[in-house]
Amino acid sequence: MFGVQERIDVPTRPVVVIRDAPGNRRDQSSLAVQKICTSGGYDTAAMTELLVAVAEQKDKAAFSQLFAHYAPRIKSYLMRQGANQALAEELSQEAMLTVWRKADRFDRSKAAAGTWIFAVARNLRIDALRKENRPNFDPNDPAFVPEPETAPDAAVSIGETQSRIRNVIATLPIEQVEVVRLFFYEDKPHGEAAQELGLPLGTVKS
Amino acid sequence: MTAHHHPSDDILLSYAAGSLDEPTSILIATHLALCPACREQVSKAESVGGELLNDVKPVAIQDGALDVVLARLDEGERGQINVPAPAAVPHDNDLNLPRPLTDYIDGSTKSLPWRWLGPSVHYAPIASHTKGPKVGLLRIAPGTRVPMHGHSGNELTMVLAGGYTDGTGNYTRGDVEAADDGLVHQPIADAGEECVCLVVTEGVLQPTGLIARLVQPFLRI
Ligand SMILES: [Zn+2]
Numbered sequence: 001m002f003g004v005q006e007r008i009d010v011p012t013r014p015v016v017v018i019r020d021a022p023g024n025r026r027d028q029s030s031l032a033v034q035k036i037c038t039s040g041g042y043d044t045a046a047m048t049e050l051l052v053a054v055a056e057q058k059d060k061a062a063f064s065q066l067f068a069h070y071a072p073r074i075k076s077y078l079m080r081q082g083a084n085q086a087l088a089e090e091l092s093q094e095a096m097l098t099v100w101r102k103a104d105r106f107d108r109s110k111a112a113a114g115t116w117i118f119a120v121a122r123n124l125r126i127d128a129l130r131k132e133n134r135p136n137f138d139p140n141d142p143a144f145v146p147e148p149e150t151a152p153d154a155a156v157s158i159g160e161t162q163s164r165i166r167n168v169i170a171t172l173p174i175e176q177v178e179v180v181r182l183f184f185y186e187d188k189p190h191g192e193a194a195q196e197l198g199l200p201l202g203t204v205k206s
Numbered sequence: 207m208t209a210h211h212h213p214s215d216d217i218l219l220s221y222a223a224g225s226l227d228e229p230t231s232i233l234i235a236t237h238l239a240l241c242p243a244c245r246e247q248v249s250k251a252e253s254v255g256g257e258l259l260n261d262v263k264p265v266a267i268q269d270g271a272l273d274v275v276l277a278r279l280d281e282g283e284r285g286q287i288n289v290p291a292p293a294a295v296p297h298d299n300d301l302n303l304p305r306p307l308t309d310y311i312d313g314s315t316k317s318l319p320w321r322w323l324g325p326s327v328h329y330a331p332i333a334s335h336t337k338g339p340k341v342g343l344l345r346i347a348p349g350t351r352v353p354m355h356g357h358s359g360n361e362l363t364m365v366l367a368g369g370y371t372d373g374t375g376n377y378t379r380g381d382v383e384a385a386d387d388g389l390v391h392q393p394i395a396d397a398g399e400e401c402v403c404l405v406v407t408e409g410v411l412q413p414t415g416l417i418a419r420l421v422q423p424f425l426r427i
Contacts, residue, residue, distance in 0.1 A: 060279065064272060067272050070259070071267045071271070071272075072265055072266060072267050073259055073264050075265045075267060076262050076263055076265040077259070077262055079265060080262075085265075089267065089268055092267065097275060111249070111252070111253065111256070112253065112257075113256075114256035114257060114259050114260060115253045115255065115257075116256070117256070117259070118252065118256040118259045119252060119255075119256075121259075122223070122255070123224070125224060126224050132228045132337065133228055134224065134228075135228065135231045135236075135306035135309070136235050136306060137235050137236075137238045137304065137306065138304075138306070141239060142302070143240070143303060143304035143305070144239050144240075144304060144305075145208060145239065145240045145241065145242060145380075147242045147245075148242065158253075162253060162256075162257060164427040165253055165254055165257045166257060168423045168427060169258075176420055177258075179417075180254065180258065180417075180420055180424070181261060183219070183225075183420070184254070185258065185262055
């Protein structure tokens with residue numbers, strides 16, 4: 001850390017180096033697949049269709065399905081972030097109302113429904129639990145520097161991004177996925193989360 | 207011209223997860239306005255957060271909550287949350303400062319409470335209502351050789367106008383330099399234009415590189 005923060009180009013494919021620790025981690029990655037497959041029968045593309053139906057047709061049946069999937073998870077997230085059960089209940093309802101009201105700002109070419117809803121819940125948490133603003137850039141700002149033009153065949157679709165993420169989740173050691181999950185969903189310094197789980201760094205794929 | 211010196215992945219990831227304090231987030235979001243590469247990193251991290259939301263153990267919602275919410279759907283937008291503030295256009299944005307930084311500057315940078323910090327160096331705090339690290343603007347006259355100094359804590363600096371050079375490289379608009387206790391340097395402001403930087407000091411997150419290492423497989427998808 002001497003102040004030079006130049007980005008190092010990383011290979012496009014993960015370098016698969018598993019340093020096996022006692023208790024073979026490879027067996028455990030199949031657990032991660034199982035866990036993902038049984039975690040509520042969600043389907044990224046279907047969720048996005050539901051959110052688009054809310055945005056374009058104010059479809060209440062579609063909203064009810066999104067509510068059934070996301071409200072209990074947002075409530076769980078807020079409780080892990082320190083909200084008591086009553087506040088988490090109230091705020092998770094508030095988050096879903098925000099989803100309804102702002103659905104027209106959802107851009108399916110930029111994010112999956114789950115990603116957009118995660119951002120809504122995260123911003124609500126910063127606003128309501130931390131009482132802070134979340135500074136964000138504004139793409140319509142004259143000073144904003146837009147993306148360079150990318151060749152159409154180089155552009156990766158959102159669906160493709162999400163499925164690659166699922167593949168990474170499925171192939172990483174289960175403890176590593178757990179620490180990443182804690183990083184997003186529990187208000188804990190990341191080092192602490194890794195220590196708490198006794199994550200053996202030798203098992204980390206990076 | 208886009209930035210060459212970027213914030214660490216640790217800080218970008220904390221911003222995506224929503225765990226970064228507001229003052230540091232001002233600097234990061236301002237960098238993001240100028241840096242498509244880091245926006246891409248943050249967007250990937252948010253996608254990971256979105257995917258993992260499915261994996262969070264659900265907590266049952268109260269019976270009837272859906273009906274309560276359905277009944278409220280057609281209400282007006284009272285008690286709105288998370289609505290971005292209307293564009294605060296400084297009356298003299300001669301530095302072409304991006305949002306969200308301008309949202310934290312009331313009027314022109316010229317009207318900030320500048321104070322003398324040393325020969326040809328001035329500092330003005332901004333966003334003093336925020337909790338956490340201190341944030342402010344630093345103005346250094348062209349060609350000024352800032353005296354050799356160490357750092358008593360972590361510090362993040364981002365160039366907004368002009369530029370400077372120290373032992374670690376040349377920094378121009380959008381570039382971010384992270385300093386910690388170990389950095390002793392003598393920045394020299396580039397000739398020509400006044401160098402203006404956004405600086406976050408005291409209590410800045412120390413990147414350990416651990417979370418970036420853990421999330422790395424997701425960032426290179
Ligand atoms: Zn950058």
